[in-house]
Amino acid sequence: MKNILKKKLEEKHIKILMTIVMAVFICIAIFALSFFIFDAVTKKRPAQIRQECTQLKEFEWVRSDKRVPVSLPCDLKTAKGENVVLETILPESITEDTWIDYYSSKETRIYVDGELRKEFNPRINTIIGGTVKSFHMYIELYPEDSGKVLRIERKGEAFGENSFREMYIGNSLGLIARILYSDSLFFIFTISLLIVSPITIGIGVFLRVYKKMKSPITAIGIGVLFVALWLIFDSQMYQFAFRSYYIDGTMSFIMMLLVPYPFAYYLNMLQKNRYRQNYIFLLIILEIASIVFFIIHFTGTCDFMTMLPVMMIFTGLVIVGAGVTLFVDFKKGLYKEYRFSFIGIIGFMFSCILEMIFLIAIENRHDGSFIIFGLYWTLVLGIVHQLVELREAKAEKAIAIRASETKSNFLANMSHEIRTPMNAILGMDEMILREAKNNEKIMKYATDIKSAGNMLLAIINDILDLSKIESGKAELIETDFEICSVINDLINITRKKALDKGLTYSFDADPNLPIRMHGDEIRIRQIMLNVMNNAVKYTVTGGISINVLLEPNIGDEKAMMIVSVKDTGIGIKDEDKEFLFESFSRLEETKNRNIEGTGLGLNISNKYIEMMGGYIEVESEYNKGSKFTLYIPVTVVDPTPIGDFTDAVRKMNEEREDYRTIIMAPGAHVLVVDDNEMNLEVICGLMESTKIKVDTALSGPEGIEKADHTRYDLIFLDQMMPGMDGVTTLEIMRSKYDMRGVSVIALTADAVVGAKEYYLSKGFDGYLSKPVKSEELEKTLITFLPKNLLLSKDEIERIAIKDDERKDEKNKTTESLPGILVIDSDPESLKTVKNEIKDTYKGTFVTDIDKANKFLEKHETKYIMISRELYEKKMRNEVENG
Numbered sequence: 001m002k003n004i005l006k007k008k009l010e011e012k013h014i015k016i017l018m019t020i021v022m023a024v025f026i027c028i029a030i031f032a033l034s035f036f037i038f039d040a041v042t043k044k045r046p047a048q049i050r051q052e053c054t055q056l057k058e059f060e061w062v063r064s065d066k067r068v069p070v071s072l073p074c075d076l077k078t079a080k081g082e083n084v085v086l087e088t089i090l091p092e093s094i095t096e097d098t099w100i101d102y103y104s105s106k107e108t109r110i111y112v113d114g115e116l117r118k119e120f121n122p123r124i125n126t127i128i129g130g131t132v133k134s135f136h137m138y139i140e141l142y143p144e145d146s147g148k149v150l151r152i153e154r155k156g157e158a159f160g161e162n163s164f165r166e167m168y169i170g171n172s173l174g175l176i177a178r179i180l181y182s183d184s185l186f187f188i189f190t191i192s193l194l195i196v197s198p199i200t201i202g203i204g205v206f207l208r209v210y211k212k213m214k215s216p217i218t219a220i221g222i223g224v225l226f227v228a229l230w231l232i233f234d235s236q237m238y239q240f241a242f243r244s245y246y247i248d249g250t251m252s253f254i255m256m257l258l259v260p261y262p263f264a265y266y267l268n269m270l271q272k273n274r275y276r277q278n279y280i281f282l283l284i285i286l287e288i289a290s291i292v293f294f295i296i297h298f299t300g301t302c303d304f305m306t307m308l309p310v311m312m313i314f315t316g317l318v319i320v321g322a323g324v325t326l327f328v329d330f331k332k333g334l335y336k337e338y339r340f341s342f343i344g345i346i347g348f349m350f351s352c353i354l355e356m357i358f359l360i361a362i363e364n365r366h367d368g369s370f371i372i373f374g375l376y377w378t379l380v381l382g383i384v385h386q387l388v389e390l391r392e393a394k395a396e397k398a399i400a401i402r403a404s405e406t407k408s409n410f411l412a413n414m415s416h417e418i419r420t421p422m423n424a425i426l427g428m429d430e431m432i433l434r435e436a437k438n439n440e441k442i443m444k445y446a447t448d449i450k451s452a453g454n455m456l457l458a459i460i461n462d463i464l465d466l467s468k469i470e471s472g473k474a475e476l477i478e479t480d481f482e483i484c485s486v487i488n489d490l491i492n493i494t495r496k497k498a499l500d501k502g503l504t505y506s507f508d509a510d511p512n513l514p515i516r517m518h519g520d521e522i523r524i525r526q527i528m529l530n531v532m533n534n535a536v537k538y539t540v541t542g543g544i545s546i547n548v549l550l551e552p553n554i555g556d557e558k559a560m561m562i563v564s565v566k567d568t569g570i571g572i573k574d575e576d577k578e579f580l581f582e583s584f585s586r587l588e589e590t591k592n593r594n595i596e597g598t599g600l601g602l603n604i605s606n607k608y609i610e611m612m613g614g615y616i617e618v619e620s621e622y623n624k625g626s627k628f629t630l631y632i633p634v635t636v637v638d639p640t641p642i643g644d645f646t647d648a649v650r651k652m653n654e655e656r657e658d659y660r661t662i663i664m665a666p667g668a669h670v671l672v673v674d675d676n677e678m679n680l681e682v683i684c685g686l687m688e689s690t691k692i693k694v695d696t697a698l699s700g701p702e703g704i705e706k707a708d709h710t711r712y713d714l715i716f717l718d719q720m721m722p723g724m725d726g727v728t729t730l731e732i733m734r735s736k737y738d739m740r741g742v743s744v745i746a747l748t749a750d751a752v753v754g755a756k757e758y759y760l761s762k763g764f765d766g767y768l769s770k771p772v773k774s775e776e777l778e779k780t781l782i783t784f785l786p787k788n789l790l791l792s793k794d795e796i797e798r799i800a801i802k803d804d805e806r807k808d809e810k811n812k813t814t815e816s817l818p819g820i821l822v823i824d825s826d827p828e829s830l831k832t833v834k835n836e837i838k839d840t841y842k843g844t845f846v847t848d849i850d851k852a853n854k855f856l857e858k859h860e861t862k863y864i865m866i867s868r869e870l871y872e873k874k875m876r877n878e879v880e881n882g
């Protein structure tokens with residue numbers, strides 16, 4: 001309590017202190033402001049600061065026959081080429097530090113009392129075509145010049161039009177202050193535009209390059225830059241800031257010719273190319289005119305200054321054209337697409353008009369403040385426009401990401417949903433293949449189902465891959481792998497297809513290929529298989545040849561595996577090559593209609609190979625053939641060369657033969673948990689030949705319950721089960737029972753990259769993807785069942801022989817049994833009868849009389865057994881029909 005009170009008091013003190021600090025600050029600020037206002041208003045200037053500047057206005061124009069009084073500024077009309085001489089009497093009271101400020105660009109001599117004080121000859125130092133712009137010349141006066149004659153001799157203009165600006169007399173401070181007052185604010189604002197515009201351009205380029213956004217502000221930035229340069233070159237301050245006056249006279253004209261381009265580009269971008277042709281047309285006219293202006297100016301025929309009105313007309317033409325498009329957009333309501341920039345440009349145009357009005361209304365006014373304001377206005381609104389677009393793009397991106405996530409989820413779910421029934425189809429089909437060995441027709445049907453089913457699975461996998469890649473979730477899983485095994489499998493898959501089509505198939509592997517490498521084996525297989533399959537698919541005559549070699553040491557301890565696949569197939573048109581790696585893009589669709597494919601393979605391959613840091617090179621000639629070269633970076637693990645490839649493969653296959661013994665483990669007890677009965681049937685069927693005792697459970701809790709009673713050697717646990725999923729089931733099992741030595745394998749339908757790692761991290765020992773393939777299942781059993789439960793090769797053979805004998809025996813006995821046709825509409829009773837008579841009769845079981853009649857048309861049977869109900873029905877029918 002005491003503490004809290006103390007704290008509250010402290011807080012109160014701090015607040016009082018803060019208020020005092022703020023109050024003192026405000027007082028000082030108010031004092032400073034009042035001090036300034038008092039000083040400024042009462043204009044108390046110390047007498048030492050002398051700022052003198054008055055206009056020297058009244059002159060006499062000295063002509064050969066008379067003296068004409070003139071008042072500066074003025075325009076004097078002379079005969080062509082006649083020089084102009086002006087004279088005036090200097091004031092009586094000239095003190096130290098007195099100067100005359102004379103503003104001109106013409107060849108001039110200035111005399112005081114007949115003594116030459118200043119000479120300016122613009123022809124000295126000019127570069128070709130350089131125009132000297134007007135600049136300030138300063139002539140120093142001394143006390144003894146008081147009341148003397150000031151004489152200005154100026155070379156006459158070729159056309160007899162001589163323009164004189166204001167002339168000033170004063171001390172240096174006064175003359176400089178005058179220029180600062182008249183021009184500096186304009187100059188500073190223009191310079192600031194010169195700084196802001198490159199920043200705007202930079203932001204625009206950044207957005208374009210990194211955000212892949214359209215960035216009209218780049219164009220407006222460039223436009224503003226040119227106008228700013230134009231104004232600066234034209235400014236009176238230029239000579240003080242840059243100490244040059246020769247070329248800048250020309251530069252301002254060149255800038256003026258350049259200005260319309262970025263603005264037209266800017267507008268065109270905003271208007272989404274609606275008036276592109278009009279702009280191109282106007283700019284071409286301006287370009288032709290500009291070239292003519294350049295030639296005329298730089299050959300010295302006539303300078304830019306003289307051509308200015310004509311140049312203005314051409315520049316104005318583009319501006320008028322732009323104005324018309326803006327008007328049309330306004331009328332159609334299209335301006336709303338770029339309303340901020342629209343207001344910006346209209347503001348700029350308005351500022352230009354104001355500037356012109358003031359220029360005409362007030363003679364010799366050189367200000368440009370309206371234009372500067374207009375430029376800032378456009379620039380700011382252009383940036384606002386870009387910011388709005390950026391925000392919208394962000395929102396759109398978020399929506400797109402959400403949509404893409406939804407798509408990915410949908411695809412993942414869909415693939416799961418399809419893979420689950422496919423598991424049943426392919427599993428059952430596998431059992432048909434095993435059981436129907438003697439029936440060729442059924443075997444053919446089952447083989448067709450298998451190949452179509454596998455193709456469907458491949459398509460689903462492709463779509464799943466694509467969605468992973470697009471959502472950025474695809475990752476590489478690198479392991480050590482044996483290149484011989486990869487190549488051998490791929491050859492096994494593709495060679496048969498090629499030979500079946502009557503194509504030649506040649507394969508060559510560099511004997512120096514290292515035995516073991518490190519990389520994403522599954523993806524490498526996938527990429528190679530895709531390209532090899534394509535070569536077979538898109539080749540009608542001739543053949544395909546494959547070559548694998550390794551370029552060692554490409555840096556980063558990596559080597560480059562180079563796989564080239566060449567075919568003499570249909571080839572690819574040059575114009576189609578750019579679409580080759582796009583998703584769902586199949587070239588020449590009509591021609592290739594009969595060739596199966598989705599147009600996804602190369603897209604996926606290309607993306608995976610890029611993730612690995614490699615690339616695909618394509619050379620192809622239409623109707624002649626193609627060559628796809630894969631550059632795959634790998635790490636060499638064991639550099640021992642593979643030597644002759646055929647030998648290496650033979651050796652590897654021998655090792656594999658040993659490994660691939662048929663497995664049998666009559667002593668093993670396995671539990672399979674899956675909510676789908678058909679899947680349970682498939683997996684049990686696939687394990688039938690292994691003689692393993694298999695228990696099944698239809699849910700997680702049922703599995704847990706079963707594991708309570710029995711100690712299983714191996715448990716297969718489905719992931720996606722309603723109620724309790726596999727991961728939870730496993731957690732409960734592991735917490736409840738001693739599961740040491742019991743391996744648990746995850747069964748899952750989502751063939752997602754990284755799924756295996758996920759399940760291992762969740763405590764599973766292995767992972768089996770659905771549809772379960774018999775070889776994979778066998779491999780899993782061999783790996784995870786306790787070794788002492790697996791029968792040896794000899795034992796298996798012995799049992800297999802015995803089984804065959806028993807089967808033959810059974811077949812024989814069944815053949816010799818008397819035939820019986822059982823008719824009953826209730827399938828359950830049929831099943832019971834079937835079990836009852838299986839050892840005494842060779843039975844045929846049907847559910848209605850029609851089927852029985854059909855059977856009897858073609859077969860003979862010794863006995864017929866019919867249910868009472870059907871028998872009575874038959875009798876009734878016969879009586880009714882007479």
Ligand code: ADP
Nearest residue numbers: 534535538571586587597598599600601602626
């Ligand atoms: P698809 O599943 O259609 O084969 P891919 O992405 O693998 O999809 O290939 C895209 C397209 O590129 C094919 O549809 C085919 O038009 C063309 N193509 C690919 N490989 C070859 C080849 N070796 N020869 C000719 N055309 C090919």
